[in-house]
Amino acid sequence: MARRAKMYEQTDIEKLAANLTKLPEKPRPLTIEQAIEALRPAILSLRDKGYSRAEIKDILAERDIKASLRTISKIMEKNDDRDDGKDARLSSS
Helix, strand or coil: CCCCCCCCCHHHHHHHHHHHHCCCCCCCCCCHHHHHHHCHHHHHHHHHCCCCHHHHHHHHHHCCCCCCHHHHHHHHHCCCHHHCCCCHHHHCC
């Protein structure tokens, strides 16, 4: 006995398509680099409070973020205003 393929009304498909496009974006897991990038402001704040890179690494590890010192160093140096050689206090001389 042959089975008949299910048929759909065009209006039902259009409604379904509209509803599917309204679904929210599904959260995606972050790589360690993406996680560290997202935490960059907090990491820089810790640095400004006097924490060393090794201490920051340990703090992150305690919170299940396993980053290497190299990864932390890269994120701290990336586009860091403090390291660009343009200190406003010196430019007024």
